[in-house]
Amino acid sequence: MTDARLIEEFLNGDTNAFNTLIWRWERPLYNFVYRTVGEKETSKDICQIAFIRMYKQLNTLRDRDKFSSWLYRIALNLCRDEMKKKKRQAKTYWDDLCSDDGTIDTLAQMEDQQTKQPDDLCHHSHISEILKNALMVLPEEQRIVIVMKQYQDLKFIEIADILKEPVNTIKSRLYYGLRTLRKTLEASQLGKEVLLNEL
């Protein structure tokens, strides 16, 4: 059954149709949010809020065939809000503690911070953790495009529709995002190991 059909049934009073929509979308949406914001618990919260918004606003969706783009847009807006909040908190924190600007802009710096915590060593060595850290140091817009294309396997036209940007801009961001990601991995010890394994 298509999403459009499930939406129609939900709007006709079938609550099971809504739960089916959630069961169908919770995994892709969670992974999208997690790869964008980088924290599991925050991602779960964002997904929950996104589903609540979906419940409240589903009747306003005109083109039901574009449901996935609509849902991704809701989640993306929540992710952006969360990242803005994080940036503000990080800025305040570093302003208090450091004399310089204090921003973490390389994976190596992030690794240095994490290797100080012995409990995280095992977890840190995991490839997904390395890739997550590498993605986290990318500019936000590049990261979003990479996640949408690489992991969510959305079409360029869909990504352009969600981000309200031209397709060429999306492709360009993806290109520079992938190159920056490669450089980030090359600049760190663990990243180099990942690249060597890939070769």
Add this chain to the structure above:
Amino acid sequence: MNCKEMPQYLISLLYNDVTDTEAAEIRRHIESCSYCRQTFQEIEGTSRILAQWEDESPNANFTFVSEPTIGFKSWWEWLKNLSLGRRLVIAIPVFACAALVLLAAINFRASYQNGQWAVSVSLIPQTQNADQETRLTQSLDQNQREILTQVSKMISESEQQQQYNTSMVLARFAQEMQERRQSDLRLVGQQLEGLQQTTEGRFVQTNDVLDNLIRFASYQLEKE
């Protein structure tokens, strides 16, 4: 096609967003331009590395609308979204129940006797065999009851016989003891009679000796 336009074309080629003609044209450029070739290899490799980060399960329940009934399709969706472990936890008991129902439906029978397994399957319920089994069981029960009665009877008879034998042995023993006592008494009486006679004889002898002494004394006195 020049190197300035290549970022978008390389991405289009990487994610297969080009027509065959465009793909061939981009590949021709890559073959002729070492910079673009290397760049394409880099982004292709990075994409492959990124693909190693697999999707994770959210491990959370996002459903919040109450569900009065769950239809087959919802169940199917729900099952599809479960992890493999949870699917197994549900599937194993369900299949076990289904297997039991199936075995019952085909009247599956299995028995083990003298080191051999006997398995039978039938679409028709085996009622005759069941009756025979019931009758056989009843007959076995009756036989067991009879054997128990016989055994208890034999035990009581044996006890009575034992009591009789014991009383007979005791009576014989008492008779023997009585006879021995009588013979002992007789022997004691005889001995006492013998002793009495001996004592009387000695009394007579003592009396005679005393008479002779008296007579001798009287004679001496007279003589003096």
